[in-house]
Amino acid sequence: MRLRPLVLCCLLASPADAITFQTRLERVQWHVEGDQFECRLSQPIAGFGSGQFVRRAGEEAIFRLQSPQRWLGAGSATLYAAAAPWQPARGDINLGVVSVGGGEIPFNSSHLQAGRLLSGLLEGRSPVVRHRTLHGGETLEVRLLPARFAKAYEDYRACAAKLLPVNYDQVRQSQVGFPSGDVVLDDVARAKLDIILQFLKADPSVNRIVLDGHSDNSGNRLTNRDLSRRRAVAVQEYLQANGVPEAQITLRFHGERYPLVRNDSAAARAKNRRVTLRLEREAASETAATAPATPAS
Known part of the structure; x- marks a missing residue:
């Protein structure tokens, strides 16, 4: 050379x-x-x-x-x-x-x-x-x-000074939590969703959002499944109200089936009451995985 x-x-x-x-x-x-x-x-x-x-x-x-x-x-x-x-x-x-x-x-x-x-x-x-x-x-x-x-x-x-507050790797798997038995977004959840919405508006290549609703094991299985559905719907409605097309959102709910941690304390159960958001940049296959991905943060 x-x-x-x-x-x-x-x-x-x-x-x-x-x-x-x-x-x-x-x-x-x-x-x-x-x-x-x-x-x-x-x-x-x-x-x-x-x-x-x-x-x-x-x-x-x-x-x-x-x-x-x-x-x-x-x-x-x-x-x-x-x-x-x-x-x-x-x-x-x-x-x-x-x-x-x-x-x-x-x-x-x-x-x-x-x-x-x-x-x-x-x-x-x-x-x-x-x-x-x-x-x-x-x-x-x-x-x-x-x-x-x-x-x-x-x-x-x-x-x-003009950078977004987050990058794709930081938000592509996120979660919002819910108080015990509640299905209403609190201030912390809305603030987290607002940051995600800011990123979505800046990056049009993200064309799919998968929402997975979860509960702890405090109630019976049917009640927990409905709670997880209503929590996922609350996040979906907030995203749609802020400009995300309904066609880009996939909603799933799992009740108590996939806890992050064992439901053996009040703090642990609080971690399990959540909706996980997964952002995707490419069209996903029609067959979704049975178990939702564990969020990175």
């Missing part, structure tokens, strides 16, 4: 040292892009790809590298908020290790690591990734520069 001039120069000059990827200071650029679902703040890195801060709706930012040529093999990398060369007294801040899996996007940092890298950039520090493969290959260093960062960060924060 033909090596780029930058890499060839590094290998010939000092084979024992790290291969370093860094854009020349006068060519440093930051790019901000995004929508209601995700905001991205990135810096192109000459000969490598880019370094990116990515913030999804409902989450804090993560930091990652993207390299079409897949420079980072499987292994581990250490993240630093590095001091500027003209400020050696400050020292580099070690932010810990990330596991590198290879591929075009070899790792995602933690939210805490990304937050400290962003804070470091505001202080004039450089995000630095130092990597070595599992087989002891050439050490590689990737460095972003803080030049022209302040304005880009303002634009990134403006983008983040």
